Amino acid sequence: MIAFTVNGRPVSLDAPGARRLLDVLREDLRLTGTKEGCGEGECGACSVLIDGEVVNSCLVAVGQAEGSDVLTVEGLERSGALAPLQQAFIDHAAAQCGICTPGMLMAAHALLQETPDPSPDDVRRAIAGNLCRCTGYTKIIEAILACRTRAT
Amino acid sequence: MPYPRYLRPRALREAVELLAATPDARPLAGGTDLLVALHARTIAPTALIDVGKLTELRGITEADGALEIGAAESYTALLRSPLVARHASALADAARTVGAAQIQNRGTLGGNLGTASPAGDTLPVLLAADATIVTDRRTIPIAAFFVGYRRTALAPDELIVRIRVPRDGRVIRFRKVGTRQAQAISKVVLAVCRDPARVAVGSVAEVPLRAATAEAALARGDLDGAVEAVGRDIRPIDDVRSTAVYRRAVTQRVLRRLLTA
Numbered sequence: 001m002i003a004f005t006v007n008g009r010p011v012s013l014d015a016p017g018a019r020r021l022l023d024v025l026r027e028d029l030r031l032t033g034t035k036e037g038c039g040e041g042e043c044g045a046c047s048v049l050i051d052g053e054v055v056n057s058c059l060v061a062v063g064q065a066e067g068s069d070v071l072t073v074e075g076l077e078r079s080g081a082l083a084p085l086q087q088a089f090i091d092h093a094a095a096q097c098g099i100c101t102p103g104m105l106m107a108a109h110a111l112l113q114e115t116p117d118p119s120p121d122d123v124r125r126a127i128a129g130n131l132c133r134c135t136g137y138t139k140i141i142e143a144i145l146a147c148r149t150r151a152t
Numbered sequence: 153m154p155y156p157r158y159l160r161p162r163a164l165r166e167a168v169e170l171l172a173a174t175p176d177a178r179p180l181a182g183g184t185d186l187l188v189a190l191h192a193r194t195i196a197p198t199a200l201i202d203v204g205k206l207t208e209l210r211g212i213t214e215a216d217g218a219l220e221i222g223a224a225e226s227y228t229a230l231l232r233s234p235l236v237a238r239h240a241s242a243l244a245d246a247a248r249t250v251g252a253a254q255i256q257n258r259g260t261l262g263g264n265l266g267t268a269s270p271a272g273d274t275l276p277v278l279l280a281a282d283a284t285i286v287t288d289r290r291t292i293p294i295a296a297f298f299v300g301y302r303r304t305a306l307a308p309d310e311l312i313v314r315i316r317v318p319r320d321g322r323v324i325r326f327r328k329v330g331t332r333q334a335q336a337i338s339k340v341v342l343a344v345c346r347d348p349a350r351v352a353v354g355s356v357a358e359v360p361l362r363a364a365t366a367e368a369a370l371a372r373g374d375l376d377g378a379v380e381a382v383g384r385d386i387r388p389i390d391d392v393r394s395t396a397v398y399r400r401a402v403t404q405r406v407l408r409r410l411l412t413a
Contacts, residue, residue, distance in 0.1 A: 017158025018200050020187065040188045042335060044254055053228070053257040059187040060258070061180065063158040064202060107253065128334030129252025 004065045006031065007075030017063025022046045024062045025072060033073040033102045037131070044130030047103035048072050054110035056129075073102035076109060085109060085147050092143035096134030103130045108144045116149045156190070157199040164208035164313065167201055168288045172309040174199045179311055181209075181224045182258035184251070185267045208313055209262065212236060217319050220286075223262025223312040227274075228253075230261065240281060240317045242324035242343055246274045252334040262312040265297070268304045268359070273328055275360035276343035278315065279352035280324045286314040298359035322348065325410045329402055331393075339394035340402045344410040346370065351378065351407060356386035356399050366407070379408045 003012040006029060015024055025031045025048070037045030039058050046057040049071040076083040085108055088094070095101045104127055111118055111126035118126070123144045124137075132140060156178075161167040171177055177199040180186055189195045203209055209224035212233045219239045221230070227247035230236050236244050243261075250256055250264075250273050264272045265285060278294050285292040288311045297305050306312070324345045330336025341354040349370035351363040363385035369377035388399035 016155035017160075017202075018155040018190070020191065039191055041184055041251065041255060044252070047254055054253050055258050056184075056254045058191070059183050059254075061158060061183055061187065061200060061202070063160060063200075064180075064183065064204060066160070110253070125334075126253060129254045131335075 002062055002066050004068045004070055006070045007072060008069075015062055018061050020058055021048070021060040021062045021065055021070070022057040025057060025070075031072050031074050035099050035102055037099060037103075042131070043100070044103040044107060044127075045100055047106040047130065049106055049110055052110065052113060054107050054129075071106070071109075073105055076105060083109075085112065085144070088143040088146045089140070092139050092146065094135060094139040094143040100130055100132040100134075104132065104140055108147070111144070112147060112149075118145075118148065120145060156197045158202065159199055160202040161206070164203075164206055164288060164311070167203050167206060168309060168311055170199075170201050171311065174201070177201050179203050179266070181260045181263045182226060184255050184259040185263060185269075203311065204260070214239075214319065218284075219317040219319055221261055221315045221317065223265075223314060224260050225262075227251075227256035227259050227261075231256070239319045240277075240324075242277045242280070242326040243274060243317070245326040246277045246328070246341075246343070249273055249328045249330075249333070249336075255335075261315055265312055265315070266304065266306070268298055268302050270301065270357060270359055271338045271341065271355040272360060273338060273341055273354070276341055276352035276354045277324060277326055278317070279360060279362050280343035280345050280350040281317050281322070282350075283318075284316040285312055286316055287311060288313055291316070295362065298361075301358040322350075324350070327406050327410060329406065337393060340399050340406065342403065342406050342410060344407060346411070349378075351382060351385075353382070353386055353403055355393075356388040356403055358387070361386070370411070375408070375411050378411065379404050382407050 035045040037043035041056045041059045048057045050068050107127050178197040180200040180202045181204040210222040227250045230247040231244045264274045283294045326343050328341045338355040343352045349367045351366040354360040363382045366378040366382035388396040
């Protein structure tokens, strides 16, 4: 059995340890917010956080997640309400086809957790591992910058 | 699809025993190369031996006039380490160019060595630094580590434990040329030191290499000669990322810049 937490909820499952975390999230746990794009670590669509660090879930063997805290896009909302970052993506029209959006949100969330008041370059660097074929990135960057909390 | 077994030893000794006892097992650390190959079925190991959390493979410390880096330390750990910044800043420069945050958080220095891609971004830096590979049973000078295309001097059951970088104050300059700043596999990647003379280049041959005649010219203070010679020291090819002609021209241009800027 492999035990870890997903979005704060303990899970314990009987899966081959070499299976991709991405497949376990989507197929076993039915958390289909996390998308598969390239399947080889190039596009970032499958980004999730493991113990606060953004990773490509297509490149993690689920056995490696044992004992970890995994956060997926489903875990961003609070009591049924969208997180400010998710609302900002809507307000800034930062999603078109939507395939990259969960990964963008997770990369941005990781950035804002560590750097609450990032510069535009910080934002570009933080999402450099996430490809979007629709928006041209500008609206995504604006949405993330709108969620800055300035140091006082 | 049949999955390889996933095994997580609790200590280095157990990991090495498992590797020796399991034919066609592969050590797994960050997984950023291995999981790609596994999913694409270009490899079919019988087992993955997860060494990523072994304490023996972790930590960045100073010891005996050297910087010692655990093989399972991530690129993110390298680029955040004050010790790496102080004693091997080119290694942090290289780590910063690997993939993007997702890859930097998972990929490891030992993995970059073990995969031994000619395009491995940290490898020219380790060559220019005269790093030593400490395994579970011996030490291997990096100059003897790369023996062929993605082949290393490691025995099948041998595990990279630490990487030792001499702390001798040498100044190494690094430059990677790719299609974009992030998520790019190198077309050319260089690490250069004036004293001692080191010219290490990746993505220009079947292995990351030191340019011997360029280094000899550099040691004589002949910068023009070094730039000219490096064009003969390398063996670039045309492939999906670039052409031999471009790689040779860029290697020479970048070397000149690194030597004169």
